[in-house]
Amino acid sequence: MNLKQRAATRRTILAGAASVTALSLALTLSAAGTAQAQVPDTVTIIVPFGAGGGVDTVTRAVADRLAQDLGVTVLVDNRPGASTMIAQTYVMGAPTDGTVLLVGTPSLSTGFALTPEAAVGDPRTLFDTVTPMAQQPYILTAGPALPESVTDVASLLDWARENPGELDLVNSGPLTAPRLAAELMGYMAEVPMVTISYQAGSQGALDVAAGRVHAGINQIVEALPQIEAGNLRPLAVTSLNRSPNYPDLPAVSETLEGFDVASWNGVFAPAGTPDEVLDAYNAAFNRVFQDESLREMFAPAGTEFVGGSREDLATRLDSEIQRWENLAQEVDLAIE
Amino acid sequence: MDYFASLWGNIVLGFGTASSLSNLMYCLIGVGMGTVVGIVPGLGSMAAISLLLPITFHIDPTSALIMLAGIWYGTTFGGSTASILLNLPGTASNAVTCLDGYPMTKQGRGAVALFMTTIASFFGGSIGIVLLMLLSPVIAGYALNFGSTEYFALMVMGLVVASSVSGGSFLKGMAMVLVGIAFGTVGLDIYTGAARFTGGSFHLADGIKLIALAMGLFGVAEIVSSIGLVRGRTKLPPVTMGAMLPTKDEARASVGPLLRGAGIGSFFGTLPGTGPSIAAFMAYAVEKARSRTPERFGNGAMEGIVAPESANNAADQTAFIPTLSLGIPGSATMALMLGALIMHGITPGPQLIVREPGLFWGLVMSFWIGNLLLLILNIPLIGVFVKILAVPYNILVPIVLTFICIGAYSVGQVATDVYMVLFFGLLGYGMRLLALPAAPLLLGFVLGPLMEEHFRRSMLIARGDAMTFLERPISATILAVTVAYLLWMAVAALRRRGQEATA
Amino acid sequence: MNRQETRDAFGGALIMLFGAGMVIWAYQTLPMGSPRRMGPGMFPAGVGVLIALTGLGILGQSLWQRARQVAVDTKPDVNLRALIFISAALLAFGLMVGPFGMIPAIIALVCLCALSDRDGSPAATLVLCLTLPVAVYLIFKLGLGLPMAMIRWPF
Numbered sequence: 001m002n003l004k005q006r007a008a009t010r011r012t013i014l015a016g017a018a019s020v021t022a023l024s025l026a027l028t029l030s031a032a033g034t035a036q037a038q039v040p041d042t043v044t045i046i047v048p049f050g051a052g053g054g055v056d057t058v059t060r061a062v063a064d065r066l067a068q069d070l071g072v073t074v075l076v077d078n079r080p081g082a083s084t085m086i087a088q089t090y091v092m093g094a095p096t097d098g099t100v101l102l103v104g105t106p107s108l109s110t111g112f113a114l115t116p117e118a119a120v121g122d123p124r125t126l127f128d129t130v131t132p133m134a135q136q137p138y139i140l141t142a143g144p145a146l147p148e149s150v151t152d153v154a155s156l157l158d159w160a161r162e163n164p165g166e167l168d169l170v171n172s173g174p175l176t177a178p179r180l181a182a183e184l185m186g187y188m189a190e191v192p193m194v195t196i197s198y199q200a201g202s203q204g205a206l207d208v209a210a211g212r213v214h215a216g217i218n219q220i221v222e223a224l225p226q227i228e229a230g231n232l233r234p235l236a237v238t239s240l241n242r243s244p245n246y247p248d249l250p251a252v253s254e255t256l257e258g259f260d261v262a263s264w265n266g267v268f269a270p271a272g273t274p275d276e277v278l279d280a281y282n283a284a285f286n287r288v289f290q291d292e293s294l295r296e297m298f299a300p301a302g303t304e305f306v307g308g309s310r311e312d313l314a315t316r317l318d319s320e321i322q323r324w325e326n327l328a329q330e331v332d333l334a335i336e
Numbered sequence: 337m338d339y340f341a342s343l344w345g346n347i348v349l350g351f352g353t354a355s356s357l358s359n360l361m362y363c364l365i366g367v368g369m370g371t372v373v374g375i376v377p378g379l380g381s382m383a384a385i386s387l388l389l390p391i392t393f394h395i396d397p398t399s400a401l402i403m404l405a406g407i408w409y410g411t412t413f414g415g416s417t418a419s420i421l422l423n424l425p426g427t428a429s430n431a432v433t434c435l436d437g438y439p440m441t442k443q444g445r446g447a448v449a450l451f452m453t454t455i456a457s458f459f460g461g462s463i464g465i466v467l468l469m470l471l472s473p474v475i476a477g478y479a480l481n482f483g484s485t486e487y488f489a490l491m492v493m494g495l496v497v498a499s500s501v502s503g504g505s506f507l508k509g510m511a512m513v514l515v516g517i518a519f520g521t522v523g524l525d526i527y528t529g530a531a532r533f534t535g536g537s538f539h540l541a542d543g544i545k546l547i548a549l550a551m552g553l554f555g556v557a558e559i560v561s562s563i564g565l566v567r568g569r570t571k572l573p574p575v576t577m578g579a580m581l582p583t584k585d586e587a588r589a590s591v592g593p594l595l596r597g598a599g600i601g602s603f604f605g606t607l608p609g610t611g612p613s614i615a616a617f618m619a620y621a622v623e624k625a626r627s628r629t630p631e632r633f634g635n636g637a638m639e640g641i642v643a644p645e646s647a648n649n650a651a652d653q654t655a656f657i658p659t660l661s662l663g664i665p666g667s668a669t670m671a672l673m674l675g676a677l678i679m680h681g682i683t684p685g686p687q688l689i690v691r692e693p694g695l696f697w698g699l700v701m702s703f704w705i706g707n708l709l710l711l712i713l714n715i716p717l718i719g720v721f722v723k724i725l726a727v728p729y730n731i732l733v734p735i736v737l738t739f740i741c742i743g744a745y746s747v748g749q750v751a752t753d754v755y756m757v758l759f760f761g762l763l764g765y766g767m768r769l770l771a772l773p774a775a776p777l778l779l780g781f782v783l784g785p786l787m788e789e790h791f792r793r794s795m796l797i798a799r800g801d802a803m804t805f806l807e808r809p810i811s812a813t814i815l816a817v818t819v820a821y822l823l824w825m826a827v828a829a830l831r832r833r834g835q836e837a838t839a
Numbered sequence: 840m841n842r843q844e845t846r847d848a849f850g851g852a853l854i855m856l857f858g859a860g861m862v863i864w865a866y867q868t869l870p871m872g873s874p875r876r877m878g879p880g881m882f883p884a885g886v887g888v889l890i891a892l893t894g895l896g897i898l899g900q901s902l903w904q905r906a907r908q909v910a911v912d913t914k915p916d917v918n919l920r921a922l923i924f925i926s927a928a929l930l931a932f933g934l935m936v937g938p939f940g941m942i943p944a945i946i947a948l949v950c951l952c953a954l955s956d957r958d959g960s961p962a963a964t965l966v967l968c969l970t971l972p973v974a975v976y977l978i979f980k981l982g983l984g985l986p987m988a989m990i991r992w993p994f
Contacts, residue, residue, distance in 0.1 A: 057675045079542070086524060086542055168797060196796055199526050199789055202664050203608070212483040213797065221678060225663035225685025297681060376978070384983070507900060508847075511854050511893035517886050518861055525879035532869060532879055556925065563921035563956050731963050734952040737925070738945050738971055741932045742979060746987060754933035758926055765922065770850035771843065788882045800875030 038098070038280040042073040045101045045267075048087030049078065054219045055265055058134050058298060059103050065288045085111060088120045092127070094270050098277035101130065102268040106177035106261075109317055113324035114180075123268075124321070129313035130267035130278055131285045136302040137239035137262050138178050140252060141223050141232040142215045143208035153236050153255040156215060160191040167193040170204035170216030178217040180324065181238050181261040187331045188256045208232060219263060220246075220302040238262065243302045264306075266313040282310055343469070350697025353398060354705055359698070362395070362403040367706045370410020371713055374417070375721075377424040377555065377739050379746075381411035385672050397680035398695045402702040404673045409461060409652040409703070412612065413710045416453040416645055417721055421446055422736060423558040425550055428782040429616035429648040431775045434554060435502065436633060436640030443636050446725060450718045451580040452638060453645040454711065456594055460646030461707045463598035464605065464653030469700055472689060475606050475657050482607060484790040484797070485804055489811035490607065491787045493818040494614035495780060497621040500825060502634065502773030509776045512767075516780020517787065519544055526789060540752070548753045549781055551740045552760025553767075553774045559733055560765050580718055586638045593623050593639040597646030605651030608658040608666035612648035613782050617775075619647035625824075653703060660684050660696065844901045851897030858890030924955035940990040942972045 045063055047056050060076050067074040079087040084107040094100035108123040120126065142150050150156050160167040171178035179195050186193045196213060198204035201222035208216040208223075209231035216223065217238065226232040236252045237243050240260035253259040267285060269278060288294065289305040298305075353359065365388075373384040384407045392400035411426075418424040420437035433453065440449040467475075482490075495517075499509030522533045523543030534540040582590070597619040604615035623639040624630050633640050658664045663684040665671035677684055682692060689696045724732070744753040764774055798804035806812045865884040872878025928951035936944040949967045953959040976989060 057678050060675065194796070196793060197527050198793070200664065202662075206480070206662055206664060207483055210480045210483065221683075222663075224683050225687075228683060229686040231686075300681065300683070301678075373983075379983070505897070505900065507893055507896045508850075511890060511897060514886055514890045514893060515854070515857065518857075518883065518890060521883045521886065527877075528879050530869060530879035532883060533864065556929070560918055560921045560925050563918060563925070728963070730953070730956050730959055731967060733955070734928075734949040734964075734967055735971065737928060737952060738948060738975065741929065741936075741944075741948065742941070742975065742987075745932075745936055746979070749987075751933040751937050754929060754936065758929040758933070761929065762922075762926065769917065770846050770853075772850055784886075791882065792877045795874060796876060800873065802874070 038274075038276045039070055039072055039284070040097060040099045042075065043099060043101060044075045044077050045103060046087050046091050047076055047078050047103050048084035048105060048107070054136075054221045054263075054301060054303075055103060055105060057221075058265065058303060061294055061297060062133065062285070062288055065291055065294060066284060069284050069288055084108070085120055088123070088126070091268070091270055092120060096270045096272040096274075098269065098273055098281065100270065101281070102127065102270075103133070104266045104268045104313075104317070106263060106320065108268075109320035110177060110180055110324055113321045114328050124314070124318060126271055127268035128271050128273050128278055129310045129317070130269055131282045131310065132306050132308040132313045132316065133265040133267055133285065133289070134298070134303045135239075135262055135264045135306050136220060136304065137237035137243050137251075138181060138217050139220045139223050139237055139249075139302075140215065140217050140235045141205070141208060141227065142235055143213065143232055144211040145208075145214045151233065151235070152250065153252050156235060157185075157189045157191055157255070160189075160193060165192055165194070167191070167215065168213045169193050169195050170198060170201075170208055170213050170218065171195050172198055172201045172204065172218070177261050177263060178219075180327070181217050183331060184261065184327060185252065185256065185259065187327070188259060205232065220300075224300070237302070244304065245299045245302045264316065266316070268313075278310060346693060346697045347469075347701065349693060350699075350701035353694050353698030354402065354702035358395075359399050359402055359702060360705065362399045363406050363702050363706050364709060366403040366406020367410040367413075367709050367713065368406075370407040370412075371414040371710065371717075373407070374411040374414025374426065377418040377422065377426060377551065377736065377743060379426070379743055381407050381669050384411070385669055392676045397677055397682055398698045400676045400680070401673060401695065401699050402706075404669075404676060405656070405699060405703070406706045408669050408673070409649065409706065410710060412648055412652050413454075413457045413461075413707075413714065416457070416641070417450060420449045420453065420641070421721060421724055422555070424555045424736070424740070425778070427546075427550070428613035428778045429644065429651075431550065431554065431778045432501065432616040432620045432644040433641050435620070435775060436635070436637050438558075439634065439636035440641070441725065445636065447580045447718055447722045448582050448586075449641055450721060451715070452582055452586075452590065453641050454714045454718070456590075456597070456642040456645040457649040458707055458711045459594050460598040460601055460649035461653055461703070461710075463595075463646075464602050464650035465700065465703045465707070467602045467650075468653055468656060468703075472657055472661060473686075475654070475661075478606075480662075481810060483808075484793040485808050485811045486814070487607070487610070488787060488790040488794055489805060489814040489818075490610060491614070491783050491790070493814050493821075494610065494617060495776075495783060495787075496818050496822060498614075498617040498776045498779045501617055501621050501624070502775055506825060506829070508772055512773055512777040513780035516777035516782075517784035519549065519777075520781045520784025521788065526785070527792060543785075544756060544781070545744065545747050545753050546782065547747055548744045548756035549760050550778055551744060552757040552762075553764035553778065555736065555740050556757060556761025557764030557768055557774070559737065560761065561768055563729070563733065580715075582638065590638055590642045593619070593643035594646045596622060597643035598650040600643075601647030601650030602654045604647075605654035606657045608655075608662070608664045608670075610783070610786070611655050611666050612651040613779055615647040615651040616644035617779055619643040656699070660688050661686055844904050847901035847904075848898055851894050851899075851901060854894030854897060855891050856894075858887045858892070858894055861887030861890065920957070921955045924951050927951045928955070938991070940988040941975060942990045945972050945975060 045059055047059050049055050056078060063074040063076050079090050084105060087102060091100055091102040104123070104127070111119040112123055140153065142156060146159060150159050169182045171182055182193060182195045201218050204216055205218050205223045205226050207213045209226035223232055227234055234249055236250050237246065238252050238259070239262040240251065240253050242249060242251050267281070286307045289307040295305055369384045369388065370381060373379045373381055385404055388403060388407070392404065415426050415430045416433045416437065418426065419430040419433045421441055423434050423438040425431040425434050437449045437453070440446060495513045499513050500506055502509055522540055524531055600619045600622065601612070601615040604618065605611050620640060620643055623643045624633045627633065627639065655666050655670065658666055659670045659674060663674065665674050674684055682695065740757060741754055744757045745751070747753060767774055794804055795802065805815060862884050865880040865887060869880030869883070870878035871880045871884065928948045931947040931951055932944045935947050946968050949964060949971060953964040980987060980989065
């Protein structure tokens, strides 16, 4: 049995079990009348990256507060690798009783839109949405391998035009949003560039700071140590608008009109999880996002806790998939 | 230099922070937990750290780091116990300690081996801390010069050296290193996400687990080959202080290996990702190469346990330099510590030492306290551990096997990992019959994936030109040293053969 | 198979086969890419080639040594009984731990282990079956808080 069949079989088996659970849960609801009754005693949130990274720390801080809010045990489990596909395969085969949640990232949309045959499947049907979580722009930085005159997006693109095929750009994996941001930038400005993958983004930022690679598109936390040490020049943020946390840093869109790539995290559950459970989680997560200490903690990383409804996340995922599918038709992305 | 002028002030500041009652307590919890996790076969420091991580969000960052760090180096400190007594290495670096530690146990000198590794661990750790205190800013600077090309060259050197570690021919060692790298390629490719050698299995996508490989290759293979052969272990003399102490000659002969091991360990510890494993292999190989009687190695040579234990504990301490001053975690455990820092709004980086002197120096001084606690904790425990050997073998085997199974199973909660233990157990037993060494395979497995990542990236940056490894000065030097080492090995082998022929 | 050289020759041949198999598997299932941007198959194929070469080297070395007659007779003792029952013990643990939980898996493992040694004592096995699950519960579940089901009934 191959991967997908196996997960599918397991889902069918579990779906039967879940409908029974849903019924009994509905009964408890009418009796107890609390949302908390819907949520299992122990929840495991699967993070598709290694411990200590940006998404991981955000999730752990949220998980901590979620545990207090719901009065249940919240575990965070790291299953890194292969552009989040290892975590996706794990969660799509998990029980649909709300005991396992996934932190989704732009990789959900990029993987499926660009390499549908290699991806684990359509995330829109594999997972139910729980809530949008956080959002942060990526940061474009230049290192000492580029001349001092490169101070912003326009001068970076000029340099790349004068040295065709030379510009190396750090990013974090073949199917990730930073890679696509780089490709999109090259496409919009009509400048070719070489994208170089790193398992650990912080190692990539260090390579830029040391002058081995020209520039990078990284998460802000990955680049921050070297920016503060003066080894990296921040050029721009990749989101449509400037980050409220870094108002002085221009957006790429100020040079390339309409450029908009951001890192977002959303919480997902295996498809078939009962609505009551999803709603209870959505409410709890959104209460947690209002926590002032949480918001302050991640402001330096450029993270905003956006929150929102289950539909908001579904819409976002759907529109991103369509956007990348369109881009792949326009440009030869040559995902190797 | 004002850095050294202010050193004393920093030491006082750090000691003040580290010796506060609550920090002492967190340090004790950390090293205690680390010792337990290190000793139980099949459990890594990740298990203990994940357990304590939630606490760290509620205590101040210095205390959190002191505790997590305690687990990290405490695990290495205790990790040699199962290697020496039961031939069960928890990590690649402990596999080196097995080579001579387990033969010592078989010769009835297990207590001496444990005592000496405890001393070596303390000693290596101490030198690592001294270097951490004196050289952090310098080392942080030189680590900047190491890119993918240099890392790749360094790993080539490590693996070539590892090939010569075990007895038998160099070619056999090399073959086993390569087989280890081959097993390391199983799983999803990090560059493209393509599934490699998984046979479509859902669970092999994560790759083969280190624990399953190490426990099978060493533990299960050892159990199978010694059942029915090991008898009459029931009468052991009580372990007195005298039984633990090495002879005067051994003590004197250990000083050099201790120092060299600590030096090698301190250097490799600062390179993120490679750290303790390469250091332990390298330290062992250096001692074996220096020795006038290399044939003692593998048969219970004291230098063969002292040097690698000194090296991996030194590496554990200096590994904090890239983590704290460059923000690059060298291991999953270090990544958790970085996460705890970022969570408290502290950005790691070159500025950390200047901006957060209380945290940095408090942490460094807590290493002293932690290492001292480990020494005090471990020496009395030697007597207890050695009693394990008094347990009849037919009772010990099921207990050890149960721990191995639980250790493998608990990582991912899938039976596949238990079957992998079986697979590698059979492989390990077959390798024993064919006199193929297991330790190089383990190092190849650990370094293989990193090696591939760095190799492919170097080639990409160099636009497909393999000459880049020879054009960049640091990597060219490392590769030249590696070739020189190979030549020297070949000459030594030929000379030995010549002596055999004349004899 | 008693002589070291014969075993080396056998080992070298096996290693060669392993390397060759890896190259073939990599070629058949994975794209190679270019030296500049390597595909997932390039590195494993390269490693496979090197493995096959070292295997060949070991084979050659052993044949050469055999010709030079520097034989050391070291007859390996294949411990067949232990091999079979220890393998069975691990297999049983793996099969049972999922559906039935930790305690039945441990008991199965302990009982099969007892069969691996001619001198196995039934009394010791009984004591272990009773105490080991308790110890495991205390250390791993209570002490380290690892999530694991001690006992369950799948039917």
